[in-house]
Amino acid sequence: MDIAALESSPNADPLVNTILEHDLARHIVELDAYGFTVIPPEKLGTPPGFGQDLREAILDVYKRRHGVAFDDFRSTSELPVPNEMAWQLIDESDAITEAVLNPVCLAMARWHCGQSAVLGGTSSIIKPPAEDNWLPLHNDTHGVPPPQAAYPHLVNTSWVLTDYDSREDGPTVFVPGSHRWGRLPTPHEAMFWHDGAPVQPVPMQAKAGSLAIWGGNMWHGAYNRLTEGLRVTMVLVWLRPYMKMINMWNEGAVSPERLERYPELNKILGYEHPYPFREQVSNPEQIGPMIEVGQDQFG
Numbered sequence: 001m002d003i004a005a006l007e008s009s010p011n012a013d014p015l016v017n018t019i020l021e022h023d024l025a026r027h028i029v030e031l032d033a034y035g036f037t038v039i040p041p042e043k044l045g046t047p048p049g050f051g052q053d054l055r056e057a058i059l060d061v062y063k064r065r066h067g068v069a070f071d072d073f074r075s076t077s078e079l080p081v082p083n084e085m086a087w088q089l090i091d092e093s094d095a096i097t098e099a100v101l102n103p104v105c106l107a108m109a110r111w112h113c114g115q116s117a118v119l120g121g122t123s124s125i126i127k128p129p130a131e132d133n134w135l136p137l138h139n140d141t142h143g144v145p146p147p148q149a150a151y152p153h154l155v156n157t158s159w160v161l162t163d164y165d166s167r168e169d170g171p172t173v174f175v176p177g178s179h180r181w182g183r184l185p186t187p188h189e190a191m192f193w194h195d196g197a198p199v200q201p202v203p204m205q206a207k208a209g210s211l212a213i214w215g216g217n218m219w220h221g222a223y224n225r226l227t228e229g230l231r232v233t234m235v236l237v238w239l240r241p242y243m244k245m246i247n248m249w250n251e252g253a254v255s256p257e258r259l260e261r262y263p264e265l266n267k268i269l270g271y272e273h274p275y276p277f278r279e280q281v282s283n284p285e286q287i288g289p290m291i292e293v294g295q296d297q298f299g
């Protein structure tokens, strides 16, 4: 029986179809069982070299915004300055916009947060080797007290832009199954590298150009990096539309020219939502009708 073909569930059907077309069923199972998954480049439909182009775009933004230079990320083991201007990336390059609008990435965002999902924030992680750059366990549903909802309010889709082959590469770590626990780690649980730590996460393994996905309830952190060179990641945070945006995409944040070339941006930046941006944009003629939000889990 092909349930999607019955067209009984207009919000779920296109997601089911995309998942089947791109051979993503395994990843949906992993998300359900463990709370995270890694989709390799060959399932993302990206052109050859896309991961390298995106990495170069992210590194160029860092250099330009901070007024610094270095040659090869593989042999750069110290950042000239901390990556403090890491956010609001969408208008910086076509590779970044196309990573945001990648159909598999969008399907993963909408699988977790519905068709009305909005892009809450974009940022980069550029991580040099350092003894102490561990990231404690946390979940990304900041400020929401327990018990957290059984469905995610947000989802993280992170483009992995350098290889995560081993623990030495400083990868993201996950606590499989923790997406069902409905709470944040305590401070004692968060320091997973301390002797006698009660929770032991598993490291992510991924080739450059992969897309890692985890919902807002998932416990994760990162190993410190020991390998020479920089770890590079682009983080996209997607929200159900009642959540507070991390980046504000109002007037001027994305150029009219980019909105015209990539019209799907109007929806994912929230311009077609009932609130808050409709009246603040300069291109009302390009914006589709107001969408309905929150009709069901996939709405």
Ligand SMILES: O=C(O)CCC(=O)C(=O)O
Residues within 6 Å of the ligand: 125, 135, 140, 156, 158, 171, 172, 173, 220, 221, 222, 233, 235
């Ligand atoms: O460094 C990492 O891989 C984890 C970053 C993180 O916590 C996040 O993107 O939410």
Ligand SMILES: [Fe+2]
Residues within 6 Å of the ligand: 138, 139, 140, 220
């Ligand atoms: Fe996080």
